[in-house]
Amino acid sequence: MLDYSKVVHNILSFPMSCSSGSVVTLTECASIASGSKSARFFFNKNEHLCYWSCVFLSNGTCTMLCISPWSAYEVKWKKNSALRKPTIGSSVHEGNYRNWDPHFATDGFVQNGGTQIFHSTFEHYPWIWIDLLETLSISFIRIYNRRDGGGQRFHDVAVEVTNNSVYVQRGFYKGPAVTGEIVDILCDYPAIARYVRLRITEGSGNSLNIPELEIYTT
Known part of the structure; x- marks a missing residue:
């Protein structure tokens, strides 16, 4: 248990x-x-x-x-290990890093509007990658969905982890989420890794819109 x-x-x-x-x-x-x-x-x-x-x-x-x-x-968890850590996105909507850079997802601020958040382009399998800078035991991921509409875009999201180049799925959220929802994705044990990737795995014309995500570690 x-x-x-x-x-x-x-x-x-x-x-x-x-x-x-x-x-x-x-x-x-x-x-x-x-x-x-x-x-x-x-x-x-x-x-x-x-x-x-x-x-x-x-x-x-x-x-x-x-x-x-x-x-x-x-x-139980000890800290949010994603805070201000390096991030990379599969893409950035309209190439506008000023409004939709991946780093907004780990800057510690949950925006009400649709800018200053991570917003990928519309593609099959968008993802965001976080480097925790050390190998940690991951308990769960908390995602703050956008509050101004489009909450249903967050669906079929896999939590994938690695310490090298081979990703292993350790959590999954079916969804779809609703606007303003806070989604917790519990990780299977063990989820011990330095690198974490959240990726939409189903459908087409998908876009990840993430005002903030937190990775809780023990």
Whole structure:
């Protein structure tokens, strides 16, 4: 089972559309969340309710899951190792690096609009690559989807890792996401690598639009 820890829930990222069920203990809730590959889950100690596989949005008001007797739990991690790390994109929309450079995806700022984000051209399999600068154990990837429209463009995304030139898939998000969603992609164990690539693997005319991504390592 995955190792979770209790967190103070951020009301700027509120949950909706969760799977839910009755449980006897917190451990049972954690086991369900682990089996569903949920990076976050919620437990109500009074009513013994468990919520997992939630859709998280980055704007709006807090729901009942943000207040007692609900508690939020998240897969344990130490730091966001992607912050300000080198990035490369498969392409840049219209060649406009001023507005859509890959480095905007790891600069620590989540933009509301459609500029100052990573925006690839429209192609079959767009990708973004991040160099963590050291070999680390990767827990999960958190992607902040664009907030001004086009959220459905984020779909069929594979998390691929390598220490050389041979990539191995360690996570996958089917989607499609919705506008303003915060997507967590839990990595299979082990995901120990220096280089991480997020790549759309299905469809045509695809474009990666990523205001910010975080790579949580242990």
